[in-house]
Amino acid sequence: MKKVAIIGAGISGLFIANLFKRNPNYQIIIYEKNNSISLEEGYGIQLSVNSIKLLNEIGFKDLQNSEKFSPEKINFYSNESYNKICELDISKFNTQDCMYTTLKRSSLINFLKKDLGDLIRTNYKISNIDDQGAQIKLSFENKEIKECDYLIISDGIFSKSKSLISNNKAKIKYNNTLAIRGILTKFPENIDNKNINLFLGSDFHYVFYPVNPTGDFNFIAIIKYKLSTEEKKNYSLFKDKSFIKKVLEKTPIKNKDLLDDLKELKIFPVFVSDNFCKIKNQNIQLIGDAFFAFPPSFAQGASQSIESAYELFKSIENKTNDNFFERRLNKTKMVNNRSQLNQFVFHLSNPLTTFFRNFFLKRLMKNKKFLETYLGKIYNN
């Protein structure tokens, strides 16, 4: 029996653990640095059909309908005028069992961890990785040492494991944006409350959508914001009331009531990956945000985390040990280009360019060929 160690109990680590658990040839343990798994209660997440198809393999279809929602379209609005620009029918990519889904992060995490029981070890912070070829020795800050045949690194964008194992420094960079996240307590009037609403503003966009059929709504705004080197390092800044007030005052949202109607409001800097990291030993692999973290403007981070976990599992199970890295690299580059382009297009500020942006958006959202290329290539994996 092969021993598999997974570092990090986020979406990617928990999903790959579920896949391995069903194969008796593998013994798995997940090591998580925190003393419990972060549920980020209340906040939402969007999952496109590419990841729903994979989640269904471990029974996601049976998650209660009261815990998930299937929006059919994305409504594009202008932040300035509050007018609707156009809509995108995302249900086009659905099949009977795989639908574009929104839900609370906590529902997804609870679903992913429910069958893992004591396979998850908390309070295990990795401190050293000794790559001895066929065997890999892991040391943790609690002084315990574990051995494994396969090491799966899923400890997120700030991956400590990646920096321990890789010679060329894994780079991340500040995306020059802050995220403002919260739960909407009151839905704005005259806005479609059954779908995803995306408002485009100058150096700014925001999205809100239902996360279940009973009227809980997730809100997320992305605003361009310069931070000094000191500010980027000072994490307590983002909890500082005067800093939060300053950011909210700068936020160019036209409907200010929305900000007043948010609870659990959090502001945090968005970091993204700047390069890829290939590890020589094929039995050590990265997945999820540890492999690559995207700007959030394509809502693909979690879906790609799930895809990368699935592809790696298949390549280990089928002993193809093939080109997992190369295939992932291609898809990741495609998603990253689209995420960057989306952010650029969403944030246009010049009235003339926004006029043309809106003009083309209206046409492109109805153009079958364009949608197949831009979205279909990502959603139909």
Ligand SMILES: Cc1cc2nc3c(=O)[nH]c(=O)nc-3n(C[C@H](O)[C@H](O)[C@H](O)COP(=O)(O)OP(=O)(O)OC[C@H]3O[C@@H](n4cnc5c(N)ncnc54)[C@H](O)[C@@H]3O)c2cc1C
């Ligand atoms: C503002 C914003 C909005 C987003 N919205 C969406 C969306 O709508 N749809 C979507 O698909 N994606 C979205 N994403 C992206 C998505 O949240 C991430 O891509 C996804 O959560 C990554 O999962 P992961 O398992 O790779 O990493 P993480 O979720 O970061 O999990 C990493 C785990 O590893 C643990 N860990 C860290 N260091 C160590 C260590 N040294 N030792 C042991 N354990 C460790 C952590 O505690 C954590 O549990 C969004 C991201 C942002 C920033």
